[in-house]
Amino acid sequence: MLDLMKLNIEIPKQVVDINKLSLYQIEKLPNGNISIGALVKNSDLAYHPTIVKEYPVLSQALLAGASPQLRNMASVGGNLMQRTRCPYFYNTDFACNKRVPGSGCAAIDGYNRNNAILGTSDKCIATHPSDMCVAMAALGAIIHIKSLNGPRTMPFGEFHLLPGQTPHLEHNLKQGELITHVEIPAIPYATRSYYLKVRDRASYEFALASAAVILDIQNGRIQHAHVALGGVGTKPWRTILAEKVLTGAIANEQNYRTAAEAALSQAKGYGDNTFKIELAKRTLVRALTTAGGMS
Numbered sequence: 001m002l003d004l005m006k007l008n009i010e011i012p013k014q015v016v017d018i019n020k021l022s023l024y025q026i027e028k029l030p031n032g033n034i035s036i037g038a039l040v041k042n043s044d045l046a047y048h049p050t051i052v053k054e055y056p057v058l059s060q061a062l063l064a065g066a067s068p069q070l071r072n073m074a075s076v077g078g079n080l081m082q083r084t085r086c087p088y089f090y091n092t093d094f095a096c097n098k099r100v101p102g103s104g105c106a107a108i109d110g111y112n113r114n115n116a117i118l119g120t121s122d123k124c125i126a127t128h129p130s131d132m133c134v135a136m137a138a139l140g141a142i143i144h145i146k147s148l149n150g151p152r153t154m155p156f157g158e159f160h161l162l163p164g165q166t167p168h169l170e171h172n173l174k175q176g177e178l179i180t181h182v183e184i185p186a187i188p189y190a191t192r193s194y195y196l197k198v199r200d201r202a203s204y205e206f207a208l209a210s211a212a213v214i215l216d217i218q219n220g221r222i223q224h225a226h227v228a229l230g231g232v233g234t235k236p237w238r239t240i241l242a243e244k245v246l247t248g249a250i251a252n253e254q255n256y257r258t259a260a261e262a263a264l265s266q267a268k269g270y271g272d273n274t275f276k277i278e279l280a281k282r283t284l285v286r287a288l289t290t291a292g293g294m295s
């Protein structure tokens, strides 16, 4: 938010410091789920022993994001709410429907190498930049919200909005609402999970394509599969199409490739970013192969 304020893209009338709220806990609930406070720092979550052991995909996704210094400051709530890194969104000399509704989209016919290929519209093709959110999408997290009318919960997949005709509306939080914590369901087989991020340089760079995968394999056959993609979607992209292909299939590279074809079957390239369609498929196959090979 500070970056956006420095560039006059966000000009809040008032900023409220929420750091004194006690939303820093990571705890196991009686039903086995994990509750993560909205103010937990990305580093603390990534290195928490339960997350490292039981949800490696979440730990790996967090550690693939930003830099150590940023992860020490970034919160779970802030990461969920972070805005796109589309270069035109950051440059007030260019048209951007997300920044100024109705002004146009400079990216669609402009330089769009980092932009999205899934969930796009004729108004916006910006990617959602988070790594943490891709893992949370795959895990089927539940977001807990405090509103003026009391608490409410929301499945992760409903939190972020597709751009459609209103790309300036990015999430389902209402005025006056606060994310208090995120709940991760108990998934015993999530120990076999993996996050792969492909980017232009090894650190301090957003994803060109990423994949979060969780596989439950019994006797060589996939019983359950959770698959989400990052760097390619206008929101963290859980792909039910790939999960359907994988569920019940033999865990081998041929089926991983079929799942990747399904995951990207509705992808649309815009020129500079068309290479991402094949890149995302290969990223997913490699992530599945790695998870499939884990004991």
Ligand SMILES: Cc1cc2nc3c(=O)[nH]c(=O)nc-3n(C[C@H](O)[C@H](O)[C@H](O)COP(=O)(O)OP(=O)(O)OC[C@H]3O[C@@H](n4cnc5c(N)ncnc54)[C@H](O)[C@@H]3O)c2cc1C
Binding pocket: 001, 002, 003, 038, 039, 042, 064, 065, 066, 067, 070, 071, 073, 074, 075, 076, 077, 078, 079, 080, 081, 082, 129, 130, 131, 132, 133, 177, 178, 179, 180, 204, 205, 206, 207
């Ligand atoms: C240079 C740079 C590189 C980065 N690279 C990556 C990367 O590769 N991968 C990645 O995943 N992330 C990356 N990030 C994002 C970073 O990890 C942080 O998640 C992000 O900057 C948000 O920071 P913050 O937590 O301080 O939130 P803030 O900036 O404080 O808040 C962001 C928004 O969230 C709102 N908000 C915060 N908490 C709550 C809450 N509890 N309820 C409701 N609203 C809330 C704020 O009002 C604000 O609108 C990068 C950031 C930077 C600056």
Ligand code: SF4
Binding pocket: 084, 086, 087, 088, 089, 095, 096, 097, 098, 099, 104, 105, 106, 107, 108, 115, 123, 124, 125, 126, 167
């Ligand atoms: S892709 Fe979205 S964020 Fe980027 S310029 Fe177009 S409207 Fe703005």
